[in-house]
Amino acid sequence: GAVVSQHPSRVICKSGTSVKIECRSLDFQATTMFWYRQFPKQSLMLMATSNEGSKATYEQGVEKDKFLINHASLTLSTLTVTSAHPEDSSFYICSTRITDNEQFFGPGTRLTVL
Amino acid sequence: GQNIDQPTEMTATEGAIVQINCTYQTSGFNGLFWYQQHAGEAPTFLSYNVLDGLEEKGRFSSFLSRSKGYSYLLLKELQMKDSASYLCAVLDSNYQLIWGAGTKLIIKP
Numbered sequence: 071g072a073v074v075s076q077h078p079s080r081v082i083c084k085s086g087t088s089v090k091i092e093c094r095s096l097d098f099q100a101t102t103m104f105w106y107r108q109f110p111k112q113s114l115m116l117m118a119t120s121n122e123g124s125k126a127t128y129e130q131g132v133e134k135d136k137f138l139i140n141h142a143s144l145t146l147s148t149l150t151v152t153s154a155h156p157e158d159s160s161f162y163i164c165s166t167r168i169t170d171n172e173q174f175f176g177p178g179t180r181l182t183v184l
Numbered sequence: 185g186q187n188i189d190q191p192t193e194m195t196a197t198e199g200a201i202v203q204i205n206c207t208y209q210t211s212g213f214n215g216l217f218w219y220q221q222h223a224g225e226a227p228t229f230l231s232y233n234v235l236d237g238l239e240e241k242g243r244f245s246s247f248l249s250r251s252k253g254y255s256y257l258l259l260k261e262l263q264m265k266d267s268a269s270y271l272c273a274v275l276d277s278n279y280q281l282i283w284g285a286g287t288k289l290i291i292k293p
Contacts, residue, residue, distance in 0.1 A: 104281075113271060113283040114227070163226050170275060171215055171234070175226040 073097050074166055076176035083154055084184055090150045091179045093164030099144035100166040104173075105137075108161040120147040154183045186210045188284035190272050195290045196262055204257045204270050204287045212277020218246050218257045219271040221286065227271055230257070259289075267291045 073096040083089050093103055101122045106114040118139055119127045126139035138150040151158055159182050165175040188208045196202040208216070215234040219227035233239055233248035233255060245258040257270055272284040 111288075113285040115283075116281070161224075165226075170279060171217075171232040173217075173229070173281070175228070178224075178226040180224070 074164060074174050074176040076162075076164055076179050078179060079177060080180045080182075082182045082184065085155050086153055088150055088152045089154055089181060090148055091162055091164075091181075093147045093149070093176050095145050095166050098168065100147075101144060102167065103141060103147040104165045104167070105139065105147075105149050106163045106165065108163060108178075114163065117149075122147075151181065154181070156183045159183045186274075186276065186282050188272055188274060188282055190270075190284045190287045192285070193288045193290065195292060196259075198262055198264060198291055198293050200262050201258065201260050202262060202289065204259070204272075204289065206255045206257070206272035206284055208253050208255070208272070208274045208282070208284075210274045210276045210282055213250060214275040214277065214279060216246075216248055216255050217271075217273045217275070217281070218244075218255075219273065221269045221271055223268075230270075262291050264291050264293070 075094045077092045103120040105117045107117050108114050116129050117132045120139045120141040122141045122144050128134045136152055141147040161178050161180055163178040165173050167173040190206045217232050218230040220230050221227040231246035233246050238247045243260045248255045269286040269288045271286045274282045
């Protein structure tokens with residue numbers, strides 16, 4: 071299956087700072103990537119769909135000015151959490167879908183905002 | 185609205201069999217997925233059903249009934265490493281994945 075990597079795997083930051091998370095597809099070109107957030111003991115929540123060369127599509131309730139997504143190439147999408155606050159602490163996961171029934175996830179990024 | 189229901193938690197014994205149920209109500213249907221997620225890790229793909237019936241893959245099998253909006257994941261010969269959360273997800277008419285909250289499976293020796 072496709073390999074998706076994320077960096078960093080863990081990040082701890084102070085409140086008010088910005089954090090950038092990278093998602094890379096290592097063995098194929100991904101025109102679309104998905105960004106999820108998962109709080110403890112809850113399911114994955116789709117935040118946005120990242121489209122190469124165009125603006126991301128955000129889910130209802132997700133602030134696009136706070137969660138900046140850039141998909142500048144077919145192998146890289148980035149999520150920047152701007153002015154992070156403790157309530158933004160979560161597990162952020164990216165994924166890409168090759169076909170309708172093939173979706174591969176990155177290993178996730180654990181963000182802790184102090 | 186769209187909804188996927190699965191039990192919050194289940195407990196089973198090593199070597200036994202467990203069935204995790206999932207019922208769904210979604211706007212359209214283009215397939216149902218089961219994922220396994222260990223604590224602190226991303227989900228990993230287990231199965232995909234788009235037609236009614238049972239799909240068997242080693243110790244894991246997945247069943248789908250579209251008319252009933254129902255699926256189950258069957259795990260046989262349980263091993264301690266099977267302790268994880270199991271997520272049911274449905275691809276709706278817009279090809280969006282709708283996720284269940286997951287079932288935490290606890291395996292006891």
